[in-house]
Amino acid sequence: MSASPPDPGTASGASPAPATRPAVLSLAIREKAALYAAYMPFLKNGGIFVPTQKPYRIGDEIYLILSLMDDTNKYPIAGKVVWITPAGAHNNKAQGIGVHFPDDEAGQRTRARIEEILGAALRSSRATHTL
Secondary structure, eight states, X not given: OOOOOOOTTSSTXXXXXXXXXXXXXXXXXXXXXXXXXXXXXXXXTOEEEEEOOSOOOTTOEEEEXXXXXXXXXXXXXXXXXXXXEOTTOGGXXXXXEEEEOOSSHHHHHHHHHHHHXXXXXXXXXXXXXXX
């Protein structure tokens, strides 16, 4: 009887690690000023800052359910962490993560809706959660 060699994709023939599922977060923005502070227009597809104390790393996949003020629609976003503001950050910035919107219909729809709500405020120089 001969033993089969271990699968080259695993260590010592152990089962491969299960794929991790994206973290699910929800964010409800109720005021235009809060939306302005959280929106990240400098990202290619747009993005949003999500206050959280949970630890994340750049590149982590996030599933975000976003609610915008009086809009009855929920905006589901399958994005990636591209920004991290740690606890105790300079200038008392809120702890959290920046989630980059995907280059798909949902991401484009969310970005368009946010920019429609913000309108001329996008050109403001007021401070935000990120820059």
